[in-house]
Structures are given as structure tokens and as C-alpha cells.
Amino acid sequence: MLTQSLPNPLVVANWKMHGSLELCQEYSIKLNASSPGVDVWVAPPSIYFHRLSDSISPAIQVGVQNLYWEQSGAFTGELAPSMLAELGASFAIIGHSERRTMFGETDQHVARKCSACIDSGVIPIVCVGESISQRETGNARRVVSEQVSSILRACDSKSPVQIVFAYEPIWAIGTGAVAEPSDAEDMHCHVRSMILESTEWDAKQIRILYGGSVKVENAAALVAQQNIDGFLVGGASLEVDSFKRICQIAAGV
Numbered sequence: 231m232l233t234q235s236l237p238n239p240l241v242v243a244n245w246k247m248h249g250s251l252e253l254c255q256e257y258s259i260k261l262n263a264s265s266p267g268v269d270v271w272v273a274p275p276s277i278y279f280h281r282l283s284d285s286i287s288p289a290i291q292v293g294v295q296n297l298y299w300e301q302s303g304a305f306t307g308e309l310a311p312s313m314l315a316e317l318g319a320s321f322a323i324i325g326h327s328e329r330r331t332m333f334g335e336t337d338q339h340v341a342r343k344c345s346a347c348i349d350s351g352v353i354p355i356v357c358v359g360e361s362i363s364q365r366e367t368g369n370a371r372r373v374v375s376e377q378v379s380s381i382l383r384a385c386d387s388k389s390p391v392q393i394v395f396a397y398e399p400i401w402a403i404g405t406g407a408v409a410e411p412s413d414a415e416d417m418h419c420h421v422r423s424m425i426l427e428s429t430e431w432d433a434k435q436i437r438i439l440y441g442g443s444v445k446v447e448n449a450a451a452l453v454a455q456q457n458i459d460g461f462l463v464g465g466a467s468l469e470v471d472s473f474k475r476i477c478q479i480a481a482g483v
């Protein structure tokens with residue numbers, strides 16, 4: 231029987247609304263060698279997409295931090311998945327907690343975006359995660375389950391599917407308060423079992439990233455967990471040397 235090998239760990243840079251032409255240039259110079267044993271993806275603000283994708287190593291995928299679910303129409307300021315695919319964006323981060331809390335995105339919005347991404351050949355990185363009060367009141371698993379379920383309900387009929395999940399506890403994003411590796415592993419394991427139980431997808435092939443104050447100092451302990459398949463990195467991705475080192479750690483170097 232043929233057994234499919236597991237995918238490489240994946241490390242994704244989320245620049246958020248940071249960066250500059252200078253950072254694009256720095257990434258292109260310093261990340262120009264492909265890194266064996268790890269996949270590296272970068273999401274600059276969309277306005278820098280071309281500058282970065284034209285100059286960075288073709289081994290590195292460039293994507294976006296958000297998109298809309300419609301393919302065209304009177305939606306001022308929005309970007310369609312088909313347009314992004316046409317320009318070579320291979321992935322989109324969707325449902326980031328900053329979009330959920332500051333821009334009113336609901337589980338339904340995120341599910342529609344996820345579905346539209348898959349239909350257009352753009353890989354969605356679906357962010358899920360609980361707030362500190364939800365964790366403290368024992369509701370973390372329920373909140374994450376609801377976020378994941380709405381994605382699985384909207385997309386489980388799509389096949390073959392390429393999708394990435396990112397568990398990002400909100401209280402760990404940009405705060406320096408990283409999750410305990412064993413707590414993160416517990417939630418990753420839960421998300422993988424949900425995929426296994428409610429879809430026909432090969433759950434082992436779906437990468438579940440951890441995000442929330444990932445740094446050079448804590449990356450090794452996190453990626454050593456069996457169900458942590460890489461990272462979504464915010465703040466530390468603005469420092470190319472740190473981001474590069476995190477990629478090497480994920481590769482086991």
C-alpha cells in the first residue's frame with residue numbers, strides 16, 4: 231500500500247499593516263535560498279504583493295492577508311479570490327482575530343471566504359482561537375470547535391481540498407504571552423480530530439499552524455509537539471533574521 235508522506239512544516243509571515251519597499255527588498259535578499267524541510271510563505275500588505283513576488287525566491291509563496299468572497303461586483307475596496315489567483319497569490323489568511331474583532335467578521339463570513347478561496351485555487355489559512363475570558367471561563371474548546379465546524383460544514387464537500395488551519399489564541403497575539411506547548415498541542419489535536427471525524431479529508435495532510443508571540447526562543451518547544459505543523463508569525467516576521475531562524479527551527483536545523 232502506498233503511504234503518503236507528511237507535508238513539510240509550514241512557516242507563514244503575516245506582516246499585518248507593517249512593512250515597506252525596504253522590507254520587501256530585505257526579504258528578497260535574505261530569504262533567497264530555498265530552505266529544505268520547510269515551506270515558507272509570506273503575506274505582506276496586498277499593495278506590496280507584486281514587488282515581493284517579483285523579487286523573492288520562487289521557492290517562497292507570496293499571498294495576502296484578506297479577501298472578499300464575491301468574484302466581482304460593486305464592493306469598493308475589496309479584492310476577489312479570482313483576481314488574486316490570476317496575479318499569482320497562492321494563499322490568503324482569513325478569519326484573523328484582528329479582522330473578527332475590529333472588522334466584524336463572523337464565522338459565516340469566514341466560511342464564505344474559505345469556500346471562495348478553494349473554488350479559486352487560493353489556499354485559505356483559516357485562523358481560529360479564543361479570547362482570554364473564553365479561556366478563563368473554560369470555553370476555549372467550545373469557541374474553537376464552533377469556528378472550525380462552520381468551516382468544515384461549508385467546505386467538506388470540496389475535494390481535493392487544500393486548506394491550512396492556524397490556532398491563534400487571541401491573548402497570545404502580539405502580547406509576548408505564548409501558549410504553553412502542551413496547551414497548544416491539546417487544541418491542535420482537537421482540531422485534527424474534528425477534521426478526521428467530520429470530513430473525508432486526510433487529516434494528517436492538513437497543516438495546523440500555531441500563532442501567537444512565536445519567537446526564536448520558543449519556536450523549538452512548540453514545533454516539537456506532534457500536531458503543531460508550523461507557525462503563523464506576526465511581530466517576529468518584521469525582523470528578517472528572526473523570521474529566517476524560526477523557519478530553520480521548524481525545519482529542524
Ligand code: PEP
Nearest residue numbers: 403404441442443464465
Ligand atoms: C499574527 O499576526 O497572526 C500573530 C500571531 O502575531 P504575533 O506573532 O505578533 O503574535
